[in-house]
Amino acid sequence: MLVDLQGPWSPLLGRLALSQIPYENHILAPLFVVVVILGLAIIAAISYFGKWGYLWREWLTTVDHKKIGIMYILIGLVMLFRGFMDALMIRTQQAMAVGPDAPGYLGALHGYLAPYHFGQIYSAHGVIMILLAATPLLVGIMNVIVPLQIGARDMAYPYLNALGLWVTAAAAALVMVSLFVGDFSHNGWFGIAPIFELSYSPGVGVDYWMWVMQLTALGSTLGSINILATVVKMRAPGMTWLRLPIFTWAAVASNIIALTSFPALTVALALIGFDRYLGTHFFTAGLGGNLMLYTNLFWIWGHPEVYFVILPAFGMISEIIPTFSEKPLFGYVTMVLATFGIAGASWAVWLHHFFTMGAGPAVNSFFSVATMLVGIPTGVKVFNWAFTMYRGRLRFETAMLWAVGAVFLLLLGGLTGMMLAIPAINYMVHNSVFVIAHFHQMLLVIVYAIFGAVTYWWPKVFGFKLNEAWGKAVFWLFTAGSVLVFVPMFTLGFMGMTRRLDYVFNTQWQPLLDIQVLGIAVYSLSVLAFVGMLYVSIRDHAKNQVSVDAWGTARSLEWMTPSPVPFYNFAVVPHINARDEWAWRKEHGFTDLRPDHYEDIHMPKNTGIPLILGALMFLLGFGLTWRIWWLCALSLALIIALVIIRSFDSDTGYTIPADEVERMERGHHERARAVDLPAAGVLGGAIAYGQADPAVKGQGAALGGGMTSPEGSRV
Amino acid sequence: MSSSTSKAIDPSSVELWDHSHHHHDVLSTRTFGFWLYMLSDAMIFALLFAAWGVLSYSHSFAGGPIPADFVKPGYAFLQTLALFGSVLAYGFTMVALKNGNKAGVISGLWGALILGAAFLALDINDVVHLLDAGITPQRSGGLSAFFILTQTHALHILFGLLWMLVMLVQVSRFGFTTEVVGRMLTLRLFWHFQAVIWVFVFVFVYLRGMLI
Numbered sequence: 001m002l003v004d005l006q007g008p009w010s011p012l013l014g015r016l017a018l019s020q021i022p023y024e025n026h027i028l029a030p031l032f033v034v035v036v037i038l039g040l041a042i043i044a045a046i047s048y049f050g051k052w053g054y055l056w057r058e059w060l061t062t063v064d065h066k067k068i069g070i071m072y073i074l075i076g077l078v079m080l081f082r083g084f085m086d087a088l089m090i091r092t093q094q095a096m097a098v099g100p101d102a103p104g105y106l107g108a109l110h111g112y113l114a115p116y117h118f119g120q121i122y123s124a125h126g127v128i129m130i131l132l133a134a135t136p137l138l139v140g141i142m143n144v145i146v147p148l149q150i151g152a153r154d155m156a157y158p159y160l161n162a163l164g165l166w167v168t169a170a171a172a173a174l175v176m177v178s179l180f181v182g183d184f185s186h187n188g189w190f191g192i193a194p195i196f197e198l199s200y201s202p203g204v205g206v207d208y209w210m211w212v213m214q215l216t217a218l219g220s221t222l223g224s225i226n227i228l229a230t231v232v233k234m235r236a237p238g239m240t241w242l243r244l245p246i247f248t249w250a251a252v253a254s255n256i257i258a259l260t261s262f263p264a265l266t267v268a269l270a271l272i273g274f275d276r277y278l279g280t281h282f283f284t285a286g287l288g289g290n291l292m293l294y295t296n297l298f299w300i301w302g303h304p305e306v307y308f309v310i311l312p313a314f315g316m317i318s319e320i321i322p323t324f325s326e327k328p329l330f331g332y333v334t335m336v337l338a339t340f341g342i343a344g345a346s347w348a349v350w351l352h353h354f355f356t357m358g359a360g361p362a363v364n365s366f367f368s369v370a371t372m373l374v375g376i377p378t379g380v381k382v383f384n385w386a387f388t389m390y391r392g393r394l395r396f397e398t399a400m401l402w403a404v405g406a407v408f409l410l411l412l413g414g415l416t417g418m419m420l421a422i423p424a425i426n427y428m429v430h431n432s433v434f435v436i437a438h439f440h441q442m443l444l445v446i447v448y449a450i451f452g453a454v455t456y457w458w459p460k461v462f463g464f465k466l467n468e469a470w471g472k473a474v475f476w477l478f479t480a481g482s483v484l485v486f487v488p489m490f491t492l493g494f495m496g497m498t499r500r501l502d503y504v505f506n507t508q509w510q511p512l513l514d515i516q517v518l519g520i521a522v523y524s525l526s527v528l529a530f531v532g533m534l535y536v537s538i539r540d541h542a543k544n545q546v547s548v549d550a551w552g553t554a555r556s557l558e559w560m561t562p563s564p565v566p567f568y569n570f571a572v573v574p575h576i577n578a579r580d581e582w583a584w585r586k587e588h589g590f591t592d593l594r595p596d597h598y599e600d601i602h603m604p605k606n607t608g609i610p611l612i613l614g615a616l617m618f619l620l621g622f623g624l625t626w627r628i629w630w631l632c633a634l635s636l637a638l639i640i641a642l643v644i645i646r647s648f649d650s651d652t653g654y655t656i657p658a659d660e661v662e663r664m665e666r667g668h669h670e671r672a673r674a675v676d677l678p679a680a681g682v683l684g685g686a687i688a689y690g691q692a693d694p695a696v697k698g699q700g701a702a703l704g705g706g707m708t709s710p711e712g713s714r715v
Numbered sequence: 716m717s718s719s720t721s722k723a724i725d726p727s728s729v730e731l732w733d734h735s736h737h738h739h740d741v742l743s744t745r746t747f748g749f750w751l752y753m754l755s756d757a758m759i760f761a762l763l764f765a766a767w768g769v770l771s772y773s774h775s776f777a778g779g780p781i782p783a784d785f786v787k788p789g790y791a792f793l794q795t796l797a798l799f800g801s802v803l804a805y806g807f808t809m810v811a812l813k814n815g816n817k818a819g820v821i822s823g824l825w826g827a828l829i830l831g832a833a834f835l836a837l838d839i840n841d842v843v844h845l846l847d848a849g850i851t852p853q854r855s856g857g858l859s860a861f862f863i864l865t866q867t868h869a870l871h872i873l874f875g876l877l878w879m880l881v882m883l884v885q886v887s888r889f890g891f892t893t894e895v896v897g898r899m900l901t902l903r904l905f906w907h908f909q910a911v912i913w914v915f916v917f918v919f920v921y922l923r924g925m926l927i
Contacts, residue, residue, distance in 0.1 A: 156744050221755050229748040233740075237733045259751055263758035271766065271863070280852045280859035281777075282766065288775040288856030297762060575730040585731070588724045595732040644881055650894050 003279040005627075006202040014628035015204060020182045025117075026106045032180050061606040063158035064567050065143050066461060068165045072140025073454070075172050080133040082176070084527065086125035091485070091513075091520040093118060099507040110503050118502035119186030120205065124175065126189025127209060130305070131216040132172050134443065137450045138312045139168075139223050142251045144461060146227055148558035149245040151236025151576065153569050156229035158604040159652070164222040166614025171215035174621045178208040182626070185209035188500070190302060191272070193283040193294040198276045204625050206276065210269050211621035217262045217269070218617075220308075224258035227251055236557075238576030242336075245556040245580075246329060249336050250315025253343040254308050261304035261346075268297035277627075292357055299350040307346035310442065311339060313449035314381055317403045319556065320456050321385050324400035325392030326553045328580060331384040338384075341377035345370060355423045356430050364423045371421035378414055382407060397551075398471030402452030405479055406445045413441030416490070434493020437486045444482055451475070459550035463564040464541040470533035477526035484519025488512040545675035548593065555583035560593060562668035568601050568656065571665045594669065598658040605654055609646050613639060742897050749901040753908050756871075760912050763867055764919060767860040771927055775857035780850045782861065782924030787841075791921040794837045795913065798872075801830035802910045809903055812896065820886055820899075827906070828879045831872060838869045857927075861920065868916055871909050878902050 009015050022028045046052055059067060096102060097111030105112040113121065147155060155161045178184040185205040187195040196206045231244070231252050244252075271282040272294070281287040283294040322329045329335060351359065351367040385407055394400070416438040419425050429435060451474070459465045492512050497504070504513065537544065549559045559582045561569055572595040578584035585591055616635045623631030773781060804826030811819025842862075845851075852862040882902060885895050 157748060160748075225748050225751045225755070228751055229744060233744040233747060237735065238730075259755050260758055263755045264762050267759055267762040267766070274852070274859065274863055278852060280863065281854075281856040282770070282859050282863075284856070286777070287854075288770065288777040288859075290769055290775070290856060293766060293769045297766070300762070573733040575733045577729060577731075588729075590726070590729065590731055595734075597734075599734070640877075647881065647894075647898070648885070650889070650892060 002277060003198060005198075009627065011630070012628075014623070014626040014631075016181070016626045016628065020204075021180065022183075028179060035180075056608075057606065060611050061162075061608045063154070063162050063604045063606055063610075065147050065155045065158065065161055066565055066567075068161050069140040069143030069145075070461065071165055072136045072143060072168065075169055076133050076135075076137030076140060079128050079136065079172055079175075081527070083125050083128040083133050084523070086121045086128065088520055088524065089113060089121050090118070090125065091516050094501060094504055095510070095513040095517045097502065098504040098510045098513060102503075113502065115502045116183075116186055119500070120184040122500055123185045123188055123205075123209065124178075127185075127212060128175060129443065130189065130309070131213060132168075132175060134309045134446050134450075135216065135220060136168055136172075138254075138309055138446070139164075139220070141316070141450070141453050141457065142227055142254075142312055143223075145457060145558060146248050146251050147230060147234065148460075148561060148565065148569060149248045149556050150231060150234060150239055151557055151570060151574050152230060152234035153573070153601065154604060155226050156233050157226050159607060159610065159646075160222055160226050162607070162610035163613055164219045164226065166610045167215055167219035167222065167617055170614045170618035170621065171212050171219065173618050174208065174215065174625075175212045177622065178205075178212075182208065190298055191294070193291040194285045194289070196272055196276075197284055199284075206272070207625040210272055210276075211625055213265065214269050214273075215617060215621055217265045220258050221262045221266075224255035224262070227255045228259065236570075236573050236576050239557075240576075242333070243576055243579040243581070245558075246318040246332065246335055247312070247315035247556075250311045250318070250339055253339045254311040254315075257304045257308045257311070257343050257346055261301045261308065264297060264301035265305075268294060268301065271297070277624075292354075295354055295357070296350070299353045302353065303350040304346040306439075306442070307342055309446050311342065313406065313446040314339065314342075316449040316453040316456070317385060317406050318381075320399050320403040320452050321388050323456070323551050323554045324395045324397060324403075325389045326395070327388055327392040328555065328583070329384065330387035330390075331380070332579065334380050335384050338377035338380040341380075342374060345374045345377070349374065352421060352426070355426045368421050368423050372418060375414065375418055378410070382410060382414075397455075398466070398468055398475060399452045399456035401472065401475045402448045402455065405475065406448035406452065409441050409448060409482070410445045413438060413445060416441065429493055431498050432493040433489050433497050433499055436499050437489035437493055440486055440489070444486075451478075456551075457558075459544075459546040460558055460561070460563050460565060462541075463546060464537070464544040465546055465550060466537045467533055467540065467544070470529060470536050474526050474529045474533055477522055477529055481519045481521075481523035481526055484522055485516050486519075488515045488519075547672040547676040549582070549586075555580040557581050560585070562593075562672055566664060566668060568603060568661070571595070571598055571601070571661050593672075594665070598661040598665065600658050601656045601661055602653055603656060605652055607646075607652070609642060613642060616642070741893055742900065745897045746900055746904070749904055753904060756908070759867070760915070763860075763864045764915065767864050767919065770856045770860040771923075772857075773927065775855060775860075777855035777857075779854045779858065780848075781857070782920075782927045785845060785848070785850055786921050786924035788917075788921045788925065790837070790841060791917055794834050794841075795917055797830050797834040797837060798910055798913050801827045801834065802906055804830055805903060805906050809899070812891065812899055815891065817886065817890065821883060824879055824883050824886070828876060828883070831876050831879070831906075835869060835872050835876065838865070838872075842866070861924075865916060865920060868909065868912055871905075871912070875902070875906055875909060878905070 005015065007015065008017065023032075046055060059071065062068065093111040093113045097104075097108075102110040104110050108114045108117075143155070143161065147153070175184070183203050183205040185191070185196070185201070185208060187201065187206070191206075191209070195201060196209075231248060235244075271280075274280040275282050275284060275289075281289040283289050283291055285291065318329055318335060348370040349367060351357070351363065352371045355364050355367070385403075389404075396404075416434070420429065420435060420438055455466050455471055492509055495506075495509065497506070497509060504510075546563050548561065548563060550563060551559075557574065557576070558565075560574060574581065616639045620632055620635040620639070623629070623635060769775075771782070804823055808820050808823030808827060811817075811823055850858060852859045878898075879902065882895070882898060885898070889895050
């Protein structure tokens with residue numbers, strides 16, 4: 001052993017022992033049984049329907065950016081639910097543990113969660129919601145949409161894309177394992193120096209936290225390289241920078257942040273790792289360690305990370321609002337500049353997370369002013385959205401409700417952020433639940449945008465719309481829950497309630513805490529409504545089929561592909577003539593989506609290696625957490641060997657011949673013609689599938705025949 | 716550019732589909748992605764240098780050995796010669812690659828590999844001597860930062876050497892395929908970058924260390 005450990009250690013199992021399984025815990029043990037039953041049921045169902053081969057071929061080994069995106073979103077939704085359950089426990093515990101007379105259950109003095117357990121719950125809630133719910137959801141949506149918006153057939157590096165997914169899945173698996181094997185960290189999602197040092201946190205909780213975060217950092221770095229290279233290198237001809245759809249711009253800005261900031265997290269956590277595994281003194285109290293070095297390193301990542309998750313959300317809002325206002329986005333160029341303004345400012349504001357460090361007036365003033373400057377580009381965005389809606393033909397469908405709701409939340413979260421940017425105020429409310437309410441408002445902007453984006457792009461990915469009535473029910477329940485939870489939280493913050501209390505000493509706060517419990521109950525209803533929405537929509541999917549342009553007024557390139565999008569995205573890559581290419585084509589009547597001839601398409605082959613690498617990463621993380629050195633060495637050696645072996649495989653692609661492409665495209669067009677709604681062409685004419693027999697090439701396009709390239713005559 | 720005006724457009728003047736058979740340049744896409752990776756690697760070193768900056772005050776050494784006692788810029792200069800020699804050899808490798816000279820590429824790679832291994836051997840020798848003298852990363856925060864910064868660089872060198880071994884096999888087995896050439900190009904980026912990082916290590920750790 002490199003450092004002295006408390007408790008036993010064996011070469012075979014490391015620190016792992018049967019006593020680390022919390023089978024006597026009244027919450028975790030039943031949960032474990034439920035999870036096992038659920039897992040067995042899923043395995044049994046897959047076996048019963050004989051879907052293992054399908055699952056392996058179509059999903060687990062896929063390099064298709066849309067399927068990878070869908071799996072990211074699935075991970076995100078599952079983890080969102082897990083994070084929500086943590087929130088539910090935090091809220092109920094605080095409402096039950098008020099005052100010295102509050103009764104205790106399940107071994108807790110007050111409420112039903114012992115302080116040590118409560119600490120793990122709020123730590124897990126933060127880590128999961130930021131890194132394993134919001135991030136995979138956003139990365140997933142970027143994965144699906146960005147290549148479609150720029151006219152690409154896939155990402156620049158499809159294999160790397162799959163690797164990023166499975167590394168993220170490994171992180172999610174590791175955090176779930178921490179529920180049932182050992183403990184999770186109990187010192188907050190951002191870690192508090194020096195409590196995470198081995199002498200103060202001798203268990204495996206901090207190790208779990210550290211390796212989960214490391215894996216997500218690795219996955220996000222890989223993903224950001226991929227999206228940036230995709231946008232820079234894979235745009236369709238004519239897609240100049242100022243014709244990029246605004247969501248793609250947001251993805252670019254956001255991934256520049258990710259690429260440059262996640263290494264900071266990697267370093268901060270690695271240095272904790274050296275402290276805990278080698279006995280170095282980076283962040284120890286004494287022997288030359290520096291506690292604030294950790295806090296600075298962490299937030300040098302942490303604040304840009306906040307903008308990494310909010311910028312794609314802004315991009316989604318900027319796509320939804322023009323579609324349902326039936327107008328182009330107001331101030332496209334200023335929107336791009338504002339996005340990059342926010343991205344740039346994200347690097348100069350990290351210290352506002354700890355004004356109370358005591359860095360002195362000059363430093364605090366700099367970071368205070370820098371933080372307030374973020375308000376300018378954000379304000380530009382809000383006004384651009386408002387002016388987009390101004391005198392538009394507004395349609396308040398579910399996606400639009402989410403987008404408009406996000407703008408309102410942004411006002412609330414942004415203005416409270418301006419208050420917190422003033423150090424004098426910040427000293428008063430530092431570490432109070434006012435701060436918690438503020439950043440939850442901002443994160444709710446992201447959640448609203450994600451729900452809006454899922455509703456908006458769902459028909460593009462699956463070919464049918466989500467149920468509107470149920471969708472609106474989810475929206476209003478979720479909004480009611482948000483109001484009921486966070487208005488009292490802002491109030492409690494002003495009343496002096498600090499964050500992370502497992503016991504609330506002031507009995508006068510009971511009514512507000514009870515309102516919050518009511519709010520979380522309404523949130524729970526919205527979760528049920530969400531499940532109901534999925535059920536009803538999938539049940540009725542035959543009735544809600546859509547054609548290419550599901551909303552009729554969409555503007556960007558992804559709405560030119562069949563719904564659901566075929567695996568090759570575009571049979572022939574479109575030539576881009578305008579910003580909002582699809583709106584431009586509809587306006588000028590170029591709505592025939594059949595090019596005069598098809599060509600061979602080159603696509604990447606599926607591969608199981610990313611999945612295996614992800615599994616090995618999980619084993620490596622697990623081995624490191626429990627200090628099972630042979631497992632670490634083995635999985636690391638296998639990872640390196642597998643990467644090298646893969647590099648010897650040059651047969652990574654295949655070609656689809658042109659007539660096969662044409663056959664598949666004809667199927668898509670026939671399906672589109674069958675479901676095309678008469679109302680599809682509000683801006684332009686109806687989409688011209690039906691004008692001629694699709695089998696007769698070239699002639700089919702009364703509109704499109706003559707306008708393609710001269711090569712058309714060759715066919 | 717937007718659709719605010721609705722002038723009629725002559726369909727024959729518009730190109731709607733791309734039939735130009737443009738294939739995206741695999742090498743350029745790959746190299747660009749590797750530049751992005753280098754950027755993230757640069758951030759890792761930037762933060763390690765920042766940590767070294769914060770932890771290199773005299774009190775960071777907690778009364779133990781300070782860099783002025785143990786850094787040997789002369790010895791580190793030998794390491795510099797080895798690493799820069801390796802980069803030069805890799806440069807000759809790339810010249811041979813440009814000329815399609817397989818034997819030249821293989822001997823150049825061997826040169827870069829041996830000189831890089833010499834750098835690593837010098838580094839390991841240095842670390843072993845420091846540890847023997849009781850100068851360990853466990854002694855103080857300042858020494859932790861010293862060791863982690865220099866050895867993170869050494870780890871990158873080790874990784875580069877492994878990569879060179881793989882390339883030796885691939886060049887002799889596959890010749891100059893697109894994949895192999897792409898990997899040679901990205902390895903060149905990686906190797907030059909590590910040499911650049913070494914310049915900073917030499918200046919901020921070994922030269923500045925004399926003054927701490």
